[in-house]
Amino acid sequence: MMKFSTPLPGDAESLKQIIKELKGSIDEVYMAGPSEYMGSGRATLHSPLLEDIGRQASYAHRHNIKFKLILNSSCLSGQHLTSNGSNIFRKYLEELETLNVDMVIVSDPYLVEMISKELQGLKVGVSCIAHVDSPQRAKFFEDLGADEITVDTNINRHFNLLEAIREATDCKLKVIANEACLYKCPFRYSHFNLFSHITASPQIAIMGDYYFEKCISLRVREPTLIIRSPWIRPEDIPEYEKIGIDMIKISGRANTTQWIIDTMKSYTKGHHKGNLLELLDCPNELRDHFYIPNEKLEGAIKQWKTCKKSCHKCNFCENLAKELILRRRDL
Amino acid sequence: MNKTLKELSYARDRIEDTLQDLSGRTIFVPEVKIFNMACGCRGLLADLRGLETEEAEVFHKKITRTLKDILGKLGLKVDMIYARNFPGTYMVVGITARRFCGRCKRELGSITSRPDIIVLKG
Numbered sequence: 001m002m003k004f005s006t007p008l009p010g011d012a013e014s015l016k017q018i019i020k021e022l023k024g025s026i027d028e029v030y031m032a033g034p035s036e037y038m039g040s041g042r043a044t045l046h047s048p049l050l051e052d053i054g055r056q057a058s059y060a061h062r063h064n065i066k067f068k069l070i071l072n073s074s075c076l077s078g079q080h081l082t083s084n085g086s087n088i089f090r091k092y093l094e095e096l097e098t099l100n101v102d103m104v105i106v107s108d109p110y111l112v113e114m115i116s117k118e119l120q121g122l123k124v125g126v127s128c129i130a131h132v133d134s135p136q137r138a139k140f141f142e143d144l145g146a147d148e149i150t151v152d153t154n155i156n157r158h159f160n161l162l163e164a165i166r167e168a169t170d171c172k173l174k175v176i177a178n179e180a181c182l183y184k185c186p187f188r189y190s191h192f193n194l195f196s197h198i199t200a201s202p203q204i205a206i207m208g209d210y211y212f213e214k215c216i217s218l219r220v221r222e223p224t225l226i227i228r229s230p231w232i233r234p235e236d237i238p239e240y241e242k243i244g245i246d247m248i249k250i251s252g253r254a255n256t257t258q259w260i261i262d263t264m265k266s267y268t269k270g271h272h273k274g275n276l277l278e279l280l281d282c283p284n285e286l287r288d289h290f291y292i293p294n295e296k297l298e299g300a301i302k303q304w305k306t307c308k309k310s311c312h313k314c315n316f317c318e319n320l321a322k323e324l325i326l327r328r329r330d331l
Numbered sequence: 332m333n334k335t336l337k338e339l340s341y342a343r344d345r346i347e348d349t350l351q352d353l354s355g356r357t358i359f360v361p362e363v364k365i366f367n368m369a370c371g372c373r374g375l376l377a378d379l380r381g382l383e384t385e386e387a388e389v390f391h392k393k394i395t396r397t398l399k400d401i402l403g404k405l406g407l408k409v410d411m412i413y414a415r416n417f418p419g420t421y422m423v424v425g426i427t428a429r430r431f432c433g434r435c436k437r438e439l440g441s442i443t444s445r446p447d448i449i450v451l452k453g
């Protein structure tokens with residue numbers, strides 16, 4: 001049976017509601033840590049206090065669910081390598097160890113090595129922000145001390161690579177199913193860096209989120225890009241089980257609790273009826289504008305599993321987009 | 332539904348369709364609102380996804396015609412219609428139709444010198 005990892009918004013009430021609704025079908029929950037210690041790669045709604053983390057970890061454990069913390073800033077501005085910063089991070093991580101957090105998920109190789117060498121009670125996972133997209137990189141992180149790897153979402157539909165990574169490493173392997181970033185998104189590094197800095201220093205006043213707005217505008221103009229994004233339908237999870245992926249991670253910690261519950265239910269049941277966009281961790285705007293009937297995507301995975309990803313020659317996604325994507329207004 | 336709201340919902344659809352027809356691309360109008368500012372300016376604002384500055388410039392006559400028609404139905408008069416782009420890019424993020432207050436009317440010059448604003452009708 002495939003295992004599932006569930007996002008948490010960060011507050012205790014949401015955790016209780018999520019566990020009440022999903023108990024028995026999820027194996028772990030994860031959320032972002034307090035932003036005063038370290039930023040993270042995405043927007044964060046609640047910045048929990050350390051006591052909250054401890055309480056939420058024990059609550060999850062009482063229900064036999066693992067509790068993981070995401071510390072996946074893509075840029076730490078060198079703080080972790082200064083003696084002052086490294087002391088602060090060390091203290092913070094030791095604190096997380098005493099609070100019985102099962103694992104911290106990081107993207108910086110130095111943190112992977114340091115945590116695995118020096119904090120015996122804390123496991124360490126590699127974030128998708130470390131862009132593990134080859135057996136070589138997976139092996140490299142395993143040798144540094146990683147217990148688990150979330151692979152780069154760009155290779156979600158590259159089965160040959162996923163299989164090669166599976167063969168190369170004994171780490172637990174996770175795939176994110178519903179993150180709907182552009183395939184080979186050119187904004188990814190810059191956007192993660194932006195969030196890493198503004199979640200750590202909220203006083204930075206930006207003119208607007210260029211990457212976010214550009215990403216939506218591109219997809220509104222060219223809906224084929226939505227089909228090309230490397231999301232995975234709930235119905236296609238067994239394909240990943242077959243090649244030895246250990247866990248499906250659902251992204252969306254900045255969404256509402258009810259959305260998380262609904263999305264998780266579709267994935268754990270392996271079935272969704274209606275608009276595929278309802279499941280994807282994408283801006284509401286896309287859901288408001290487009291309708292993609294999930295049932296009609298049945299079988300598309302066959303093409304994606306073996307596709308050479310030369311979109312300019314293939315046109316498979318383009319044809320699907322023309323055939324399937326509707327404006328919600330036209331329904 | 333109240334009459335103004337009905338007109339607004341019709342306006343949202345119509346702006347979306349017009350821009351889509353003109354550009355030949357899917358364009359999305361996530362939100363349309365009428366506003367009344369503290370200074371006294373009032374008007375209509377449509378948030379936009381998918382339109383590019385060049386298209387706003389090329390089709391400015393047809394865009395302003397559609398907007399004036401919509402504004403007429405809402406009983407709004409307007410001095411200026413302009414598109415606003417994300418600074419430094421060619422993404423249009425909104426179109427505003429605005430009736431100026433006395434002060435803003437005098438300072439109108441400052442709006443035309445802003446790099447993020449394309450005046451469609453002034």
Ligand SMILES: [Zn+2]
Pocket residue numbers: 181182185187188215
């Ligand atoms: Zn993106």
Ligand SMILES: [Zn+2]
Pocket residue numbers: 368370371372431432433434435436
């Ligand atoms: Zn004014």
